[in-house]
Amino acid sequence: QKEVEQDPGPLSVPEGAIVSLNCTYSNSAFQYFMWYRQYSRKGPELLMYTYSSGNKEDGRFTAQVDKSSKYISLFIRDSQPSDSATYLCAMSFWGGADGLTFGKGTHLIIQP
Amino acid sequence: GAVVSQHPSRVICKSGTSVKIECRSLDFQATTMFWYRQFPKKSLMLMATSNEGSKATYEQGVEKDKFLINHASLTLSTLTVTSAHPEDSSFYICSAPTTSGRNYNEQFFGPGTRLTVL
Numbered sequence: 267q268k269e270v271e272q273d274p275g276p277l278s279v280p281e282g283a284i285v286s287l288n289c290t291y292s293n294s295a296f297q298y299f300m301w302y303r304q305y306s307r308k309g310p311e312l313l314m315y316t317y318s319s320g321n322k323e324d325g326r327f328t329a330q331v332d333k334s335s336k337y338i339s340l341f342i343r344d345s346q347p348s349d350s351a352t353y354l355c356a357m358s359f360w361g362g363a364d365g366l367t368f369g370k371g372t373h374l375i376i377q378p
Numbered sequence: 379g380a381v382v383s384q385h386p387s388r389v390i391c392k393s394g395t396s397v398k399i400e401c402r403s404l405d406f407q408a409t410t411m412f413w414y415r416q417f418p419k420k421s422l423m424l425m426a427t428s429n430e431g432s433k434a435t436y437e438q439g440v441e442k443d444k445f446l447i448n449h450a451s452l453t454l455s456t457l458t459v460t461s462a463h464p465e466d467s468s469f470y471i472c473s474a475p476t477t478s479g480r481n482y483n484e485q486f487f488g489p490g491t492r493l494t495v496l
Contacts, residue, residue, distance in 0.1 A: 274419070302487070309384075309471050309487040310422070354421065362475025362483035365412045365424035365437075
């Protein structure tokens with residue numbers, strides 16, 4: 267069983283739609299949860315960083331963490347074609363002090 | 379946010395040669411940096427943790443004699459792929475966590491280095 271599961275997609279939605287991305291994980295010791303956006307052949311860009319369970323909102327992005335279910339989500343409101351990219355969930359035990367465990371990434375396509 | 383750079387962005391080399399990749403934190407100091415590898419359509423896999431002033435810590439299955447890591451200063455870590463072979467062809471990415479400010483403890487990634495071994 268893989269540590270972090272993420273549907274690779276592709277996920278195609280029309281412009282303006284609400285996008286829901288999610289990951290499940292098996293190791294309950296993870297405490298820090300992140301979402302990164304990666305464009306083709308580029309390094310990942312940090313979108314959201316959360317600690318433990320709860321919600322966090324930043325502009326059009328909302329991250330949710332449910333540690334009891336080992337389930338994390340990223341919501342994108344008012345999606346734009348420029349949001350088309352691969353979205354990677356990542357998690358760690360000690361925040362910046364240890365390396366991250368990534369999901370496989372979901373390829374998102376926003377249709378104009 | 380914090381900025382991490384990598385050099386070179388792309389390298390093509392012959393089998394058997396060694397390749398050095400640099401990772402720099404441009405506007406912050408990083409006592410720890412991380413090296414990842416990403417194969418096409420696969421996720422990033424942690425290879426090793428680079429520690430300033432001490433030996434790197436390698437993940438299980440990563441050959442430390444193959445992938446030499448040197449963290450010479452608080453802003454620079456290097457990864458040397460020794461005697462590279464075609465199976466080492468991959469996208470290598472480094473990251474560094476910040477230790478102050480709004481983004482405390484968040485990891486920022488470099489743009490990556492694409493290595494192709496012929």
